Amino acid sequence: MVQAIQDAFWGFSERFWTPVIWLPPNVTWNDLKSTEAARYGTTSDIYLPILFSFVLIFIRIIVERFIFCPIAVAYGLKPQIKRSSLVNNPTLEKAYLSSRKGKLSKKEMQGLLKQVDMTERQIERWMRLRFSQDRPSKTVKFTETAWRMLFYIVAFAYGLYCLWDKPWLSNIQHCWIGYPFEHTLTDDVWWYYMLELSFYWSLTLQHFQNVRRKDFWEMFVHHVATICLLVFSLVVNFTRVGTLVLVIHDIADIFLEGGKLMQYIRYTKACDTLFAIFLLIWIVSRLGYFPFWIIRSSLFEAYTFIPFFPVWYIFNGLLCTLLFLHVVWTYYILRILWRKFSGIEISDSRSSNSELSEDEINTNGSTSTPDNRDG
Incomplete structure (x- = not known):
């Protein structure tokens, strides 16, 4: 029975990862096998983050309980109602x-x-x-938000460390030049992927027990789309464009989560300042750099360097899904601005009213x- 299940699984995996869809013409998975001189992403890499996510969940529980919860109480938030x-x-x-x-x-x-x-x-x-x-207390919201902010700070810092000397950070055409054989996977980028994939798996696994907000399903779709984008880009060696997508997403979230923390402890001026910084970075990164630099290059420049193959529909579809979600969240942000200038006390518009x-x-x-x- 167990052997039959294993055979069925590997049979499905072989059919799913067919080179006709996932690789350029005349390229096979054997051509992208890792050697001592060159390392490429493999399907075995995509299962490790699922295991790592449980480690991350354990770390989150410890950090929230023994670090962030005492901080919340010190700022006057009640540990429980x-x-x-x-x-x-x-x-x-x-x-x-x-x-x-x-x-x-x-x-x-x-x-x-x-x-x-x-x-x-x-x-x-x-x-x-x-x-x-x-209903979760403000302490629960505080600890959840603090954990996300801590992760985004660490992930963004590590992302900059990984990309600082990479040519595609300044010239996006290097995301396509020399693909796929010259796009080897360095250790720092591999760990960057493991870190981000583990985090999004942990968010997905805990999504239904976290504080429920108005964009509950939009956020769930975001997690799933991000995981698919990372998994597919890792396996077919589109990690260069994947790292760019990751780093521009993390930076805005740092200031968003920081603004929420200031809101929970009633530091109004700090909340407004962080929100203003967040709004500026959001517009530049999510509505500027992401669609007009990354998606534009993927849609219109990549074909000049790489022959067409069906995976483009998958990747560009996922990128456009993320862009659509950015537009939805921009609507929520504009609602916050409207409430602010209307003299209504600002709250997290994504929270349940x-x-x-x-x-x-x-x-x-x-x-x-x-x-x-x-x-």
Whole structure:
């Protein structure tokens, strides 16, 4: 049975990685086998980051718990929201799970009043407290954001170290010149790929337990598209353009996550400053350099150096998917600007607008007002 599964897997792998799709004409995988003089990406490399991602998740848990959580508490964020212990009520629990975050229609409320010995106000309070138990505290948001910021700083610094002396950093045509035989994989670039792939695998594996935001599915698509782009570019030796995509994505995220941290600890001026820097870098890198330098070169320049083969549809499709997501997130950014200049307090527009603030729950477990359910 095990042997049959292994044979089926390797058979699928051989059909999937057919040279007709993934390699230029008259080039086979045997032509790109690594030697002592030249190293190329292989399909075996793509499984290592999955294992490394669990190591990264373990490091994240340790760093968040023993470093970032104490920092959050030192800045006045509560380690957890104080709540009264809710009385177990199967009827209300069933109604809560079938409702939209504890919000009941008038008909549903009338039905519950007939089933439980509680007033309408008591039912509303129970629903609010039950919803608050599922909502992450600001400390959780702080630690998640701090972890991402730490990674982006490390990844961007290492990316610059890898690319500093590489010719394709200043001249993108070197991403195509001499492909594929001259595009050997250096140790620093290989580790750069392992680092980034491990991180995006860890984000994907933990995506459904992290703080849920408005762009939940857009971010999930982003993770999947990024993993596919990195995996495919590693196997077919498009690592040069892959490193450029990585380094321009990491730099903007540093200031985005930093601005969120300042927001959580209520350092308004620092938050605004970091957000302004982020906005400038975002426009230059994500809406300028990425489409008009990288994608333009991939679409219109690469063919002058490399004969056409089907993989171009895959790579350019993934690059355009990332660009589309950049446009969607630019919409969220513009919403933040509109709120700022409209005099509305800035919050992370990607966060769920149904979240409650910690201050809306008193230490005795009751909500401050029956009409504050929406936060």
